[in-house]
Amino acid sequence: MDTLGVVVNPIAGMGGRVGLKGTDGKVAEARRRGAEPRAPERAVEALEALARRRPELTVYTAAGPMGEDAARAAGYDPEVVYGPSRVAGGGSESDEADGGNEDSETNDHGDSSETSADDTKAAVRAFLERGVDLVLFVGGDGTAVDVAEVLSEDGERETPMLGVPAGVKIYSSVFGVTPADAGRIAAEFDRVEDREVNDIDEDAYREGEVRAELRAVVPVPVASGVQSSKQLSSGSVDALAEGFADEIDPETTYVFGPGSTVGAIESALGIDPSPLGVDVWRGGEVLARDASESEILAVLEEPAVIVVSPIGGQGFVFGRGNHQLSPAVIERADVEVVASDDKLDGVGQLRVDTDDEAVDESLRGWMHVRTGRFTTRLLKVV
Template sequence: MSSFKLGFIINPIAGIGGSVALKGSDGMAMHALALGAKPKANERAALALEVLQPYKEQLSIYTASGEMGEHCAQQLGFNVNVVYQTQQVQTHSDDTELAVRALISEKVDVILFAGGDGTARNIANVVASEEHFQVPVLGIPAGCKIHSGVYAITPKAAGRVIELMVTKELVTLTTGDVMDIDESLFRDGIVKAKRYSEMQIPSELRYVQAVKSGGKESDELVLQDIAANVIEEMAEYDETQFIIGSGSTTAFLMAELGLENTLLGVDIVYQQALLCSDATETEIIESIEQHSGVTKLVITLIGGQGHIFGRGNQQLSPRVLRAIIAQEGGKNNIVIIATKTKLAELANRPLISDTGDNGLDQILSGFMPVTTGYKDQVLYQVATPQ
């Protein structure tokens, strides 16, 4: 079984100014310590990790040295991989950003961090870039200011959301705003919040939605929502070429585009026009190489089995898939679409990548977003064949 890779960062001085009435910690850590404040961020982070202790054998924690995560995770008995070494006694915002970059390079499944709005801003500086936007992030509230929508309600609640991911429950992927206030004004009694960015966050899935309950009519509405989401992306990224895989869900997308579809084959679409029907592996490779922009792949899964590669779509060979993920965007160039009903039929079994290339299957494993409606995604595990 693939190990869940949890990225973990603590801002050790987050919230340190609160207990001594500084109303924030940005640039005030030394002053707070001089006034007798005690760091609490590691204690808050430990409350979240304690929820995950029953799953020690199923996950590995990737973190920064010392009080930035290493000590907390080790004390709770987790398998710890230190991927960033801080060189400072008192950590700085630069340490947070460098640690995030190190976690991204390790391809962690999610980044769990403890801090406040300032910490969220530091993380968003890296994660919210287009290249890394698909890396989900979840905050453990530990700062003086928690205005951002990227935090769990409590530290234990943060642990519960990660627990859902580790145990392969369906977890909705939503967008949370990164907010912060002007601390200098706040200390004068003036609250002025500002939206700085947004990040994708995992949250508890709402399993029942009125338009997506059982029945043929609502199934069609769900497929329309999924198609609308993909078509909007096609319009937004006008220079992006789309390879459309086989299956009834992708066939519905092609029908919404008003294009002929090869139900059991692969089609190539550019600017919402059909470039190639029932394309071979060679034709797909040539199209990727000749196209000046990015090429994305839209696929669905085999119902009841969960295979996304290696069953009925051999045209999507390891060579094709490596060419797609080698482009800017990496794995994010693979767009998986499916209804939540179809995912629920898997009974928590992972999606399967069985390309015949073990190294590639390992790259594709981990949690990936699945588009399940309009502006609606869930995180779902992709695994290698057992």
């Protein structure tokens, strides 16, 4: 690889920690709740990993927060081939903060504090005009859909794409496991493999329903750091849930993460779980339901336990779909991981990606995962 196109969705993932489960049409609300961008830092992390291995690359990118800023911070002198349209309301149907933005806002200087899906697509078209060897994008599934749509327009060559995970939801199998992994893969890959781009209905997701849709099949660099797509089903966890409920300590604060496995435990305790949100419970009382990071911290009293289940097919226990469980929350609680044997058979190892390397490191190592009423398995967190 000699040339690279880099495009960043600047607000990808902003809705996670504030409990929005995405930011499709919710940018203003995310900001009102105190959300901070995470995509720019993750873009720098990926490009720094790339620059350590391939500093000589020719990098094409879009202006400012859409890639230029991150590329320069990583040590590259990129060629800017596209400037955002700066037109408010320029999003398309696939716009979302985990993809293209539909919440473009224009300030008094004519600048847009957000960009649109159309900007992402236009940047990728500019990359293709220059014959880049790889498109590296930073965002989530919606951004992946936008990039794949443009790549499919190029009938003469199949340009591969690789994602730096920055969205709330990552259901596509086109992303590096971490930003650093994505940078390493971009630097070192020597073959590609067809992978799926999936997207979900974000409004349905906020209501606790996952509606996934295959949107494209695209060539993706192959390496050990590229994750598989989410598995949307898991085995029975009734015995696990009943065993956990039997051992509940009424003096402990329990922070229940998203998903059906943890939801089964909540149901065994008489709680109506928010399937894709975070609930806080102590002594028979729900202290916060579908809570944001700040709402969790407001009611969190020690001793506390975070109960999470890894994502099937990926193994993430933190950093995918549960950004409300932030480093600040994790540092104030113990962690208990629960999962069925069937789910663990498809995982192999556990992963964390909290945006805080010190917290990630504190979680790494061997961990007992509860699999039944009395049984556990030992898995390594990497």
